[in-house]
Amino acid sequence: MSDDQPYKNRPLSPHLQIYKPQITSVLSIFHRLSGIFLSLGLLVMLVFILLLAVGQDYYALWQCFSNSLIGEIILMGWILALFFHMFNGVRHLFWDYGLGLSLSVSKWTGLAVCAATIIVSIFMGIISLGLIL
């Protein structure tokens, strides 16, 4: 577009693939990706309420989806994304108060976020399959 012409020849800053992946940068991009993925999840949550509101026959469509293998895999993906985004979001909130910003602390909180996400997601998965409780 014409309004971008003067900026065409400016040097570009090195992009993501130039850098060696580190836990801080990888978690940062996954925070964004999980957020976008969860936006889709929110829309599906709305579709769920819509199908529930229009009646039993349409709700059966939802049950078909959520009981299918594909449906269960996608729903587990949302559980995983939700808890990752949630735990990493708490990390961001601490950063906003100026806490845990040093390199060493942000590395171990990053690892803690990954560990917590995996543990809670497996726990949720086990409960939803009816293996315990």
Next chain:
Amino acid sequence: MSNVVKHWKLQRYSAAANLILALWLAISVLCIQNNSFQETISWVKSPVNAIFLSMFFITSFLHMSLGLQVVTEDYISNKLQRKRLIVTIKSLSWLLVILSILLILKIIIFN
């Protein structure tokens, strides 16, 4: 308060709200996942669930709208396209929040 500060604060407030509401929703979904149609309807109709569910939709769509707006600002370099996309995200979020509340009200009143 400037728009940028407002955006930053709203993103944090909605995050804090979602921390509670999304956790509540995840646990609730686990509890009601094998429910029949009628049982799910009565779950939505119970006052605490209806209020929490409405609040979840409000804060989540707000959080989503703010987040997608930042993503758009970062990756869409064309000014006009960027503006259009942000307006679309904002209006769609408002529309979907209103729709979700209406659907919950429909379930409470007519089911």
